[in-house]
Amino acid sequence: MKFITEEELRDIYRKEPFTTYELLPETRLTPGARQFLTDRGMNLYRVDIPADKTVAVQNQEAPIQINDTGKPMERDHWKMKKLINRLKLIESLFLLISKESIALDLFLAQDILKLGKQFSTIRQEIQSKEKKEKIFFKACSGIDVDNCHQDMGDCFDITEIHMQLDKGKEILKLHQLRCAIREVESMVMEVYEGNEKEHMRCEEIIAQVNQVINCLSQVICVAVGGKECQRKR
Template sequence: MMKFITEEYLRDLYRKEPFNTYKLQQGQRLTPGAAQYLSDKRIEINDKALKVKKKVPQSNQNEDKHTESKQAETAKQVRNIDLNLKRKLYYKLKSIEAVFLVTSSEILREDIFLAQNIINLGKKISNVRNVVNGKGTLETINCKECSGMNSANFITELDDCFEITEFHIQLKKGNVILKMHTLRCALQELQFEIIETYNNDDDDLKNRIIENVNSIINSLSQLICSAVGGKECQRKE
């Protein structure tokens, strides 16, 4: 016959002689109030029945091991996919960094100031590449405010200030403009690879990398504007 131990019984027992452990005998069970009382008093419950391990059938043990093995293999595959995506992004950034260097070298013959700015932005790409590789921290890219960009929207994805067409080929700095626009397009495509790479990873890091790349893209847009119209902002609202 099951005997239930009540809170009132335990209170009387504790009042007569305080104790740190209460031993449940076979056939005894605690009422909810009694269990809460022991918990509040931080009294340990000694119940041998709870410590008896149930024998698990061999078939269930094998099934559990098989499930654990499959879960471990799946986790390993996910880790490998994530690593491969990061390596892919790393080499993509390295490739774009090289294009920055080639572009700056070609622009150097026509505009030293623009070439130096391209070199500086290429170094920012190098910084992002190192962060993707788990080294260093993201550097801040300062905003040179104009009528179309400010510190609030500089890290966001903005449309091109204006569409680059065959008209711009005819301009004095047409070659420079097209080369910078090509860089900008490559970085805009890169955004989707960043999202894919960090899809199962740290959202905060992903967002900060995207904001950093947005800043580089917007900096290129400002350089393109300067090549087209000098110091006047060419952004079309």
């Protein structure tokens, strides 16, 4: 018996997207793999192979509908739950990194804590569906009020060179935090996928996420010691 894992399905999907999946005899899906198909509303078919193994014939019975009646609502619930839990995890990382930075640089710790509180308003807004206070933003020469809501990428690459700086540990943790926040965008898009009524709301949330990322990039720039914007041109 061979088990197909979620990682294998993701690799296949990454190389060539598909909408149906054929499950061969003597193979089974792991719970994660089945959830992967469920989240994307894909149909699962079983394939029968005759005893002589010379011809493969698809089972003519009705396909197993992964997205059968009642499932979409349940699937949306789990997508939202996954998003909220990820946001809470990131909020805790803000607190942890802020605490660990106090002894080295109190001002850095305060900036991280302040940004963490602003990030938490994203989750609160999603859960309450009410507009919260705007995220505070201070423009620099590379990021301004016109592009602060956009995906600007990293201002500069974080490499082994930064490990050797006085605040090397904090810089690496902040970069790790920034990478974690970047994953939120895809989760938000999954939650609101196919919901035209919430399209504008989805765009607003992603814009807020991008703004937090850009603010965090500014914090990293200061931690590195840059007195001038180091954004790559």
